[in-house]
Amino acid sequence: MIDFRYHLVSLIAVFLAVALGIVIGTTQLNGPVLTNLQNQVSQLQEDKRALEDQTQGLQAQLDDDGGFDEAVGPVLVADRLAGSSVLLVIAGGDVDPEVVEGVTALLGSAGATVTGTVRLTDTYADPATTSGLESYVTGPGLPAGVVPAETGDAGELLASVLAQVLMVPGEGDDGAGVPPDTTATAQVLAGLEELGVLSRDTSSVSPAEYAVVLTSGAVEGEDADVRTTALVELATALDAAGAGAVVAGDPVAAEDGGLIAAIRADAGASDNVSTVDNVTAAAGRIATVLALVAEGAGTSGQYGAGEDAQPVPAPVS
Template identity: 70%
Template structure:
């Protein structure tokens, strides 16, 4: 009979053989596997360096284009808005200060006067403010001569009142060219500031011929849709009342929830209201000014680099 020691020795021999096989196999595989992994890492590092170099080259080229556009911008817009006035409305906290400054400078190059800058805080379009806002817009607090159109929509009431006091009626209106009473403008803006519906970035705001509404990104939060709708209503009212309005934003504003996208998705709106989708660049700021000049002739367009957008509008002679 085979005793226990034989079984024990056999088992030990088997385990030793398995262990030895694992060690030998691992030793044989480690070299090729490790070499292959090292080669892959080296290739990825090379690809990363190439992409970094390409990115740097593209950024350099983009900076050169931007510098060129900044250099030729004043010549392109020169005298296109001579002796006209423009109101700036900043509709988003995400609008860079550089964009506001760039558009302001080009408007001056175009011969226009910026009548003031109004900012729309988070309270603009907020349903929580609706009751107090409607009470003000329909109550005795409005200055004499400012009468909002009858509407159950508070956003429409607000847009109508602001258009009455912020823009000079354009051609085709019964009171074309009649400048709103400056005291009425100041009174309405002060009342709305108390309700935290808007604020003034400039010490004074006067009625203007045109309006530029600057935006960026997309609206967020539970009241995002209501806020976007209220701003679109304001832009539409300013455009209809005055000589024209332009909504200027970035590519993000074309996406769902963005102001530019909301206008472009609505054909009747986009037919009469110009939009810019690259206002955060020198080219887009030039387009903004030229789009205003085109609005003066009754021409609206969707300008920029987004899908379906037109190139920079041709300066009006």
């Protein structure tokens, strides 16, 4: 008869056999598995180093290209805007100061005079400020001769007033070539500064024939669509009131939620206002100046590195 001790010894033997098998199996597998893992890690490290080298090479190539563009930019645009005046409008607090400086310098190389820089605040066309803006632009505080558009849209009202005091009428317009009264310009800008919708980055701002609107990133917030629409209306109004306008920004501005994307998606706006989606690069700043030249010749286009965009405007004779 088999007793309990026999069962106990049998169970111990089974467990010992299992444990011994695990130990032997692990010992036998450890070598190949570990070697395989080490080989994979080594390969990944080599791939990483190769990608880093490739990235550094591409960055060096980009730097060389950017340096070349910086060097030839003044030559490419030399005197293309001789005798012209340009207003800078900064729409967005994230616009790099180096971009503003670069565009300003290149406009100088083109023979243009920058008449000032206006910076729009985050509250520009914010629905929360609509009541105060409408009261100002439709009230008795406007200078004589400044007549707001007949519309109930606050963005259009504000755009029409700004366009009248900031732009010199182009050819074919009533009063072509006659600049607005600088006193009226200063008065309107001061009133809007009091409302907190803009500021002046330069000591003085005078009307100009052309406008460059510099933007960056996407418009954010609950009322982003309303504010973006208002910025499109402003760019369109500046273009219509003067000799032409160009909206230039970084690549993000050409994506959903960005001002450039909004203009390109609006057939009426894109037919009249030129856009540049790589102004953060030297090539984009060159394209911005050349786009103004094309605007003066009556041609608008979409330029830069984005989809369906031309690298630079076609030469204007």
